[in-house]
Amino acid sequence: MITLERAPALFIHGAWTAAGGGTEAVINPATEQVIGHAAIAGPADVEAAVASARHAFDKGPWPRMNAEERASILSAMLEIFERRGDEIRALITAEAGSVQPMTRTMQFATGIDHARYYIELARRPAITPLPVELVDTPDGRRMLGAGVKVREPVGVCLAITPFNVPFMLNVTKCFAALATGNAVILKPSPLTPFEAFVVAEAAEEAGLPPGILNVVNGGIETGEALTRDPRIDLVTFTGSDRVGAAIQAQAAPTLKRCVLELGGKSALIVRADGDLKAAATSALASLTLHAGQACAAFTRLLVHESVRAEFVSMLTAMFRAVSIGDPADPKSRMGPLIRGAQRDRVESMVDRAVRDGVKLVTGGRRPTGLSRGFYYEPTLFDGVDNQSPIAREEIFGPVGVVIGFESDEQAIDIANDSDFGLSGGIYSADVGRAFEMALQLRTGKVQLNGGSGKMSSHQPFGGIKRSGYGRELGEEGLQEFTYVKSIAFHGG
Numbered sequence: 051m052i053t054l055e056r057a058p059a060l061f062i063h064g065a066w067t068a069a070g071g072g073t074e075a076v077i078n079p080a081t082e083q084v085i086g087h088a089a090i091a092g093p094a095d096v097e098a099a100v101a102s103a104r105h106a107f108d109k110g111p112w113p114r115m116n117a118e119e120r121a122s123i124l125s126a127m128l129e130i131f132e133r134r135g136d137e138i139r140a141l142i143t144a145e146a147g148s149v150q151p152m153t154r155t156m157q158f159a160t161g162i163d164h165a166r167y168y169i170e171l172a173r174r175p176a177i178t179p180l181p182v183e184l185v186d187t188p189d190g191r192r193m194l195g196a197g198v199k200v201r202e203p204v205g206v207c208l209a210i211t212p213f214n215v216p217f218m219l220n221v222t223k224c225f226a227a228l229a230t231g232n233a234v235i236l237k238p239s240p241l242t243p244f245e246a247f248v249v250a251e252a253a254e255e256a257g258l259p260p261g262i263l264n265v266v267n268g269g270i271e272t273g274e275a276l277t278r279d280p281r282i283d284l285v286t287f288t289g290s291d292r293v294g295a296a297i298q299a300q301a302a303p304t305l306k307r308c309v310l311e312l313g314g315k316s317a318l319i320v321r322a323d324g325d326l327k328a329a330a331t332s333a334l335a336s337l338t339l340h341a342g343q344a345c346a347a348f349t350r351l352l353v354h355e356s357v358r359a360e361f362v363s364m365l366t367a368m369f370r371a372v373s374i375g376d377p378a379d380p381k382s383r384m385g386p387l388i389r390g391a392q393r394d395r396v397e398s399m400v401d402r403a404v405r406d407g408v409k410l411v412t413g414g415r416r417p418t419g420l421s422r423g424f425y426y427e428p429t430l431f432d433g434v435d436n437q438s439p440i441a442r443e444e445i446f447g448p449v450g451v452v453i454g455f456e457s458d459e460q461a462i463d464i465a466n467d468s469d470f471g472l473s474g475g476i477y478s479a480d481v482g483r484a485f486e487m488a489l490q491l492r493t494g495k496v497q498l499n500g501g502s503g504k505m506s507s508h509q510p511f512g513g514i515k516r517s518g519y520g521r522e523l524g525e526e527g528l529q530e531f532t533y534v535k536s537i538a539f540h541g542g
């Protein structure tokens with residue numbers, strides 16, 4: 051099923067090379083079985099990858115091609131992904147442990163959508179004329195001053211990705227950078243590295259020039275060496291706030307541009323007039339579809355006191371009805387956590403909350419009848435104090451907390467009282483009021499009554515506070531990978 055003959059090697063300068071760090075087993079979190087071995091970079095591999103990308107950018111054809119020429123190679127890569135779709139989806143399921151509805155959409159199709167969007171956006175002219183001005187010169191003459199601004203690639207971009215959405219995030223970052231003419235070094239999570247090698251295979255088959263995409267798998271050491279290297283111009287990182295802060299520090303001495311897409315503790319506000327069933331369904335999807343391993347998941351459920359009890363009983367029933375099991379089974383609606391250590395972490399955070407006297411409504415344990423796999427039941431706490439650790443820390447597991455509120459103002463205050471600022475949601479029959487409230491939320495994104503139905507490529511995504519800075523998607527997402535040069539001239 052999974053044909054990753056090349057993954058035990060790294061992809062550097064257009065060739066598959068044996069890795070100095072050997073190989074590491076990759077485990078299916080549902081079965082705990084080894085699904086393959088992935089190469090781990092050693093210091094010499096990091097050096098080779100950076101030198102290759104630097105040379106490919108400084109001397110190679112890619113940055114000098116026009117957008118049309120680049121688009122034809124990138125579109126060929128997309129066709130390869132689509133041709134290999136069944137294989138890639140099976141790989142994502144086995145590696146990341148996401149259930150079929152999530153694998154089909156967010157994990158795979160969304161990545162293709164974003165890539166296609168970036169290719170189109172990058173076709174726009176890179177040169178924009180600026181207004182002509184009549185200028186008085188110091189020697190008393192008058193002249194016409196004019197200028198243009200030119201968008202140019204930043205240079206060598208380092209993409210570091212997390213384990214949870216490996217194909218979509220790798221493809222989104224790579225295509226934004228490549229479409230604008232950059233060279234890319236992709237360092238995936240060693241927990242889910244294979245999708246990055248699939249991107250490398252597509253690059254090789256489509257004829258991307260050597261060095262324009264290098265894939266270097268590895269852990270902290272590899273990431274640290276790359277982020278410190280002065281030959282890299284930009285780091286685009288998606289992961290935890292803790293690692294985001296480390297990367298910012300590692301990149302600081304060389305003044306690299308950083309785009310940091312970090313964690314969240316997003317609030318879903320359910321007003322008294324909101325559609326309770328739709329809101330509970332949205333919370334259910336957030337907390338179970340990828341076992342809560344989603345950065346923008348609604349983990350704080352802020353519910354008006356008049357409907358709180360009804361909401362809690364509705365969501366509890368939904369949680370208890372979720373079919374937990376192997377994501378390869380199309381009937382499963384919730385899969386495992388990525389590793390045993392992650393489940394231990396979730397478990398200890400839940401146990402601490404129970405010890406602290408927070409009211410556990412459902413879950414809080416491993417499901418019975420599943421002897422293998424890192425499963426954990428969807429878990430709900432009610433009547434939670436927003437100051438308690440379970441309401442403040444990112445858990446990255448299937449754990450939600452319900453917090454009551456009496457007024458819209460109080461709901462906004464609670465929602466904003468968080469170290470994070472990634473996403474948020476509001477359910478209300480009064481869309482105008484919901485929009486007013488959305489304007490007051492200190493987050494990078496807000497979904498009203500379920501949002502627009504998908505993660506649209508047009509909608510910039512990213513956070514503030516400990517959720518990071520910079521944007522992915524939308525025009526802003528593409529611009530992160532370019533810089534603006536002004537060229538001034540005059541008509542004499």
Ligand code: NAD
Nearest residue numbers: 211212213238239269270273274289290293311312313345
């Ligand atoms: P993580 O932060 O542990 O690791 C992310 C990546 O950073 C991995 O590739 C890892 O090998 C690498 N890394 C670790 N230490 C490093 C260092 N010192 N220097 C350079 N690289 C280093 O995250 P994770 O556990 O893989 O993923 C979960 C986290 O990602 C959650 O916090 C989640 O909210 C976040 N996330 C955010 C978004 C978003 O768009 N905002 C999307 C998905 C996931």
